Amino acid sequence: MKIQHITYLSLGTNQGNKLENLQNAIDLIANEVGVVKKISSIYKTPSWGFNGEDFNNICIKVSTLHQPETLMNTLLEIETSLGRERSNQVGYQNRNIDIDILLFDDEIIISKTLMIPHSKMLVRRFVMAPLVEIASSIIHPIEKKQLSVCLQNIEDSSEISVIEEKLIRPITLSEKYNYIAIEGNIGAGKTSLSKMISAEFNAKMVLERFADNPFLPKFYEDKERYAFPLEMSFLADRYQQLTDDLAQFDLFKNFIVSDYYIFKSLIFAQVTLQKEEYLLYRKMFNLMYKEITKPDLYVYLYQNTERLLENIKKRGREYEQNIKPAYLQKIHDGYKSFINTEKNLNLLVIDVSEIDFVNNKKDYNYIINKIRNF
Template sequence: MKIQHNTYLSLGTNQGNKLENLQKAINSIANIVGNVQKISSVYKTPAWGFKGDDFYNICVQVSTYQNASQLITSLLQIEKNLGRLRNETKEYQNRNIDIDILLFNDEIILTKNLIVPHPKMLQRKFVMIPLAEIASNTFHPIEKKQISVCLQNIDDSSQIQRIKNKLIRPIPITEKYNYIAIEGNIGAGKTSLAKMITEEYNAKLVLERFADNPFLPKFYKDKERYAFPLEMSFLADRYQQLSDDLAQFDLFKNFLVSDYYIFKSLIFAQVTLSEDEYLLYRKMFNLIYKEITKPDLYVYLYQNTERLLENIKKRGRNYEKNIESEYLKKIQEGYKNFINTQKDLNLLVIDVSDLDFVNNKKDYNYIIDKIKNN
């Protein structure tokens, strides 16, 4: 299990649209580093150590799975992405964004690239006032005193003014959703995406147990004979698995991601079964569907048929080698009809035909942004 760390960061800017600079930095931290738990008020402060425009300063609390070394690398990259140009001079200067690590858990870190707690934080009102606002009872690991007490002892006569403008805290996926179902046609990448999201957010993963179904290889050889037992066995297995997993969330993982939703049973059955078999199957499905917990978000990955066939070929499952494009098109049409008729399900359709989210971090982040902002 990945270890989650608690860190406090100081952000400052004195160039351009200062509020926008801070908000962009917060959003980048949420996307790259971890969940932003708290944001202080914005404080207007005079430039420290040089003549320049007034700064806007804040502190934020962030929970992250990155260690301290990874964290400082990420923050430097965020500064660079937002236009920060660093040079060799050690003199104070104007900057459009500055991000410093103040505290990291209760650790004391002394390396060439990072010193924590920040060595000058106890000298600066523009750091300590916003920090005390969101972490007054947190202890400074060297001073062994609460931040609120450290603030009282600070020797800094700078004038600090809190402004009325508020910044927006990005709501993390783990707060927005408890259960996400990732769906798509055969070969769309739903299992890969579900695993990636689970890994990043330390979620509970529910994967369809298709590999254990003895009827599946037989079905691809003789669809007419084995369609009904295959669909009935899938329905029973999906119902049991989802009922068991959704009934008891992991104590340390209150966020669940599955690579299927039970309604796919009906979609595939409609394609594979004869009319009379489908009517019987539908009666059984309706009874079960009432009992299943609906996902907070249903994500459908649309992939064009050509890419689906390529992906199926790449993964090399012997029983899938005879899947034809017409069969995939029928499945696609079934999903389309399902999506168009659902009114009570929170749906998000993402076209991944031109994306490689497994190997391209930018494409993966694009999908995560879609999920976050849905």
């Protein structure tokens, strides 16, 4: 399990639309760094160390999976993307955005490229005032004093004032949803995405236990003979697992992500079963479906057949290697029919055919933003 770290960042701007600069930076930090948990008021402060326009300064609390060096590099990239231009001029300068790491957990880091806690934070009122607003009781790792006490002892007498404008804290998936079900064809990446969301947002996971099904390898060898026992066993297993696993969690307090939903059983049964078998199967499904907790959001990951076959080959499950393109297309058609007719699910379709969200952070962020803004 990946470890979440708490970092406090200082943001400042004295050029252009200052409110917009800060909001854009916060939004990018939420996308690229982690969950923005707190935002201070905006403090109007005179330029510090040079003659220039007044600054708007804030501090934010962020939960991140990044290590300090990665965090610093990511923040530099965010500054650059927002138009920050660094020059070789000595001393302080005007800037449209400036982001500094103040604290990272309770660590003390001194290297050629990074110093945490920030070496000048305790002498800057425009940093300490917004920081104390959101973290007054935090202990400074070197001074061993609460930040509120450090602010009281500060020698900087600069005049600062709080302005009325407020910034918007980006909401997280866990605040918007309690239960997300992620679905897709064989090899679409639903389990990978579920695990990534769980790691970033500390979600409880419900993963399909497909590997334990004794009928699955036999089905790929003789579909006609083993289709019905396979689909019935899958239905029973999925119903039992969803019932048991969801019962462990508080659906009002826990954030839950699953890599399948019970409707998957119906879609695959439509493809694999004969008409009489399917009618019997549907009766059993309808009885079970009434008892299953419905997700707040149902996400369907679409990948074209070529990419699916590549993914299936790459993950190397022996019994999947003979899957035919026509079979994958039938499954997709089943999902498509379900998507077009099911009216009672909050349903989002995301085409992931041309992206690699497992290995490309920007592609992953694209999916998270689609879910967050849906």
